[in-house]
Amino acid sequence: MPDRPDASLIPLVRRLAELLDSDAGTQVMALMQKLVLLSASGASRTVTGEAAPVDRAVAPSAIPAADAVVPSPSAQPQRVGIWTRGADHAPWTRNPALKNQWRFWADIDEIPAKGARRRVLLLGESVARGYLFDPWLTPALVLERMLNDALGDGSFEVVDLARTDLTFRELVPLLLETPALEPDAIVLFAGNNWENVNLSMREFQLLATALRAGGFPACQRAFIDQVLVPASRAVLDLLAATVQTLGIPAVVVVPEVNLREWRNDAAALAPTLTGGGNRVWLGLWARAQAEFANERYEHAAALLREMIELDGGTGSPPQALLGECLLHLGRRSEARAALEAARDAVCGIFIRHAPLCPSAVQTVQRDKAAQHGLAMVDLSRVFTDHLHGELPDRRLFLDYCHLTREGIHLAMAATAAQLAPRLGRAVTPVGRFLRVDMPMSPSCLAMSHFLAAIHNAHYGQDKAVLEHHCREALASSADIAEVMRDYLDFQIRRAPNWMCRSYERIKDLGAAELRAVDRYLSPEDAGTVDKFADFALVDCIERALRDAGVEVEPWLSEHIRREHVGDDVNLLATRYRAATFWERSGHSTALPRAYHQACTPVSTFFLIRDDSAAVTLRLTCRVRGSEPVPDHSIVRVNGVDVARVPAHATWGTHAIAVPRGCLRAGVNRIDIHWPIHTPPCPDDLERAASNLERCVFPDVLPVFGEIFMARSAP
Amino acid sequence: MSLNIVGLSAHFHDSACSLLRDGALVAAAQEERFTRRKNEPDIPRAAFRYCLAEAGLTITDIDCLAYYESPRKKLERQLWMGLPDVVPLRATAMFQLDSRRPERDIREVLGYEGRLEFVEHHPAHAASSFYFSGFEEAAILTVDAVGEWATTTYGAGRGTSLDIFEEVHFPDSLGMLYSAITAYLGFEVNEGEYKVMGLAPYGRPRYVDQVRELIEVGAGGQFTLRMKYFDFLRHDRMFSPALVELFGQPPREPESPLTPFAEDVARSMQVVLEDVLLDKVRYLHSRVPVDNLCLAGGVALNCVANARILREGPFRRLFIQPAAGDAGCSLGAAALAHIRLTNQRPTPSPLRHVYLGPRVQPDDVAALFRDCPDRVQDFRGRESELLRATAARLAKGAVVGWCHGRMELGPRALGARSILADPRDPNMRDRINAAVKQREAFRPFAPAVLAHRAREHFDLDHPSPFMLETSQVISPLALPAITHVDRSARVQTVDADSCPRFYGLLTEFERQTGCPILLNTSFNLRGEPIVCTPLEALLCFIRSDMDSLVIDDVLLDRAALPASWLARLRGTAPPPAAPVSATVYTLL
């Protein structure tokens, strides 16, 4: 072959480039590449990981087939999670090279070499870590104590292999590494993060095709049926193959979530619907909320069902409100179904949301446990029985999926009861394990509740939940008041937490508290990620403290003003705009923009002022798809209309005078109410499908308005 | 109303944004400084926002946005290079034959709705040099890896006009040649070229014949690569087995010890590059017989070659702007768009400095240290005292992190985001290499010198404000930390106008020590882009082994750092960002 292409062909490639130089041409080329790659690749499956593009084309899913990777009992992996095998019979120790991952795993330096005790491995995600209780109380510690106390002989050890943020990417290699620890049983307690799969090129294409055919509802079904369920099955097959090869039992703990109280971020209303359906949907939503407020639950339910018909189950808020209506109407099992549907609504449509184990994964776990003869603890049943048919709530959950002390206790007692006969002991009733006590200091309990208040706030949960956890924290230990005051201090500062003396004071409390605070509050990013505009949480803390007899005013107001009053304030800064993770990062996983996109009908900003002097707001905004219908956006300052801004499809820059007296010293709220009858752009769904075809995550939510600049100046 | 033109480089490596306001360059920055991902190739969202905010503008104030490449012409080359496969299947080719991406990203990601101009890549390089040179007329040479088709161009600039009269086309490319040797020597492509240049003086030119075998120098401006030695056309690999055979040794494993062989190959490569460039510069002069030469393109960052071009070549004056690589194309694109809109040259005056990035905001620094005022010394309103205190530390052997004013554009730190030290200290080079920058020991550091003192210490008869050429050290002082093994140094001359505070520091250091020179290296850890914000500077300071940190008016000594900060951060690395490919030019 000549060492370079023929120069005489350049006129031909010129002509070809001319023809390909269009949106269609680009898609034609990509499709041709894909067709060749996909037809050339067999169905071979590769172990998960950051796949190169070609591997991504080849791998139908991220999970190896069980028969392709049957674990061998004689395999001697040198590494399990972050721990490395010691020489001879020395303990496994944490690998310093993986130090940046340590905080995701159990905070233990070493795992002893296998001794005489019967060894249970606990694999799982943050729920299994005991998130917000870890390190002073974890499911592994509880399970070990239960086995040893109830079965009486101290001959069990539970090795904590749970990892926060565990996905298939970590679970699959971990399963393959388990034989190295010579387990006598494996407990798998995971599923909340399984939606987070590495999509292959083939899968992206499949989702694009579904999206074109039937919008996001079809895309969601395709994701669940053709990606999530097969991947979940494959992982359970791998678990079964592992324990069968080792000749040991396994217990599958099927996760449950806080159905009664957890609400997916209200900002993610419904994805873009076909035929401009969002406009109708939003109209129904307003009416349904009004009916609900007037306690006309049947009427509200009817409207909500219309909405669900329109969004095909991809909208979480109507399902959640329907659940509320049905509870008011005393129809508990229908309510459960609606709330489960609210949980499942956000699955597989590229909307960022809290980790939630969807029904489809629960079902796979139940079916596969039965098929392979694995023991099972179905938390949904365990909790329902415990609550005598009521829906799980704050009694068992700290937030969306993380368990309270009581929840951990129930889950591990049921697990212990499954393990006992399988580890050669007599069948032992759950009640026996439930009687085993796991003490916890009041200060640690208080800290967990306070961390839960913060966590819920940053997920945009209801104020009532934040108040509950603040109250519980103070009720557990009055000493937490100091921590809460310190939080107010460092959270409001512009400096990163680790530079604040108040943060250091918390760490001085004690080793356990320090570890918890570093795990949950310390930014591993060293402060390069902006702090939240979590003024609702600040209010809650302030009130809870006042109720407990601790006055933080006027210090708090002065502190806020000292840090944040400025002449020229960029209101788009995270600090003045985003109260939650998703407001900070964006609700969708699509490419971030150089401008702010409002996925809710109202955009809110916080402006901190020293006084009530007049300011000018400079606003560059647009409302895509707004023309030819003339409309306005309304700017409100502390609830008072100050301007109507014409809504144009192209950018406009507006100077808005906020007269003296509208603002006040302290935190002011500026709302922009976008016109809500705006239909989404007709080509939004096609653009989303094109992005999926390029293996790029699509825009999902309708955008009400866009802001390039929002500044406040004197 | 001013005329506001935004220039954009993106989608290859080193994306950047710049802003011309009525022809004056008012802001420019590389996206990597914001995303903290070295050589960030994505559309520069943050740099775009920064440039507008810096000038007090919003998106509706932009008159034109200029992109630094012709997507269609690039597509032609991409299609041709993959032949005989019309549908390229290499891993990096997927979704890359997408000539619509630049406009799609500009419209969707940046949200820009207005007039959009595409300029070609090498004209953008040429414009980035000529229009900012202050020269009324000049010959222009651009040399890089590849743009659309061109890899080298020859041109002439006169007033507003810029005429490129000859091009060398892909795959014949000096940039690719140098990068192939870089990869063969086990360094990262598009990053390790400096290392090859730095390694060269240690070696002997024993492989000049082999390097010459790789390239055939033709008539006029032309040359051709012997493609059997290269693999970049159809594989994600720079060099072929034939090249390995030619040199007779396997490629060096990255991070493995450097051998005399590697040093000799580096030297040979450098010699051949310089010879070819000199030959082509002479040719260019024969076509454009003027005194001034403008250089641009990644190869123009080879300061050793630049010095030889000026010393041995026919041109009397040389201009290179410090972002000579692709980041600088954003300047050139904006300049060309300015001419399309106005028929006028953007600016008659030469580029005096490149402090065009985000500035240290006093209010941010105050907020950063508000809770620990006892840890820092605040010199607000007392500049001379700050300079005295800083110079005294340097004189005592301290390594000082120096974050002041607006960040530099381009790969060189020029006294705005710099690590400074005493160049006379014989241990300094090893100390900074090992304990601060965590990089290879063989690489020399550069000196910054008071401009009016430069001649006494360096064989240099003209200003070198951008550290883009080397000269011999002739100083009566021993300057081991900045003197290379061949007694050369990469000099930055500092004058009072373009960088008064840094000039003041050098003056004060001279007053205290008699030495008007400081070692000046970029303020970053290995693998990390140069710091931008005060917090990034502080983090880099704590993580590394520097002794003192100056952020504008605030001075902080390591000894005053709280133990908890050190316990948390000392020795840690910045959070890893997904790396940009370093094994091959992402030609597609």
Ligand SMILES: [Fe+2]
């Ligand atoms: Fe270039």
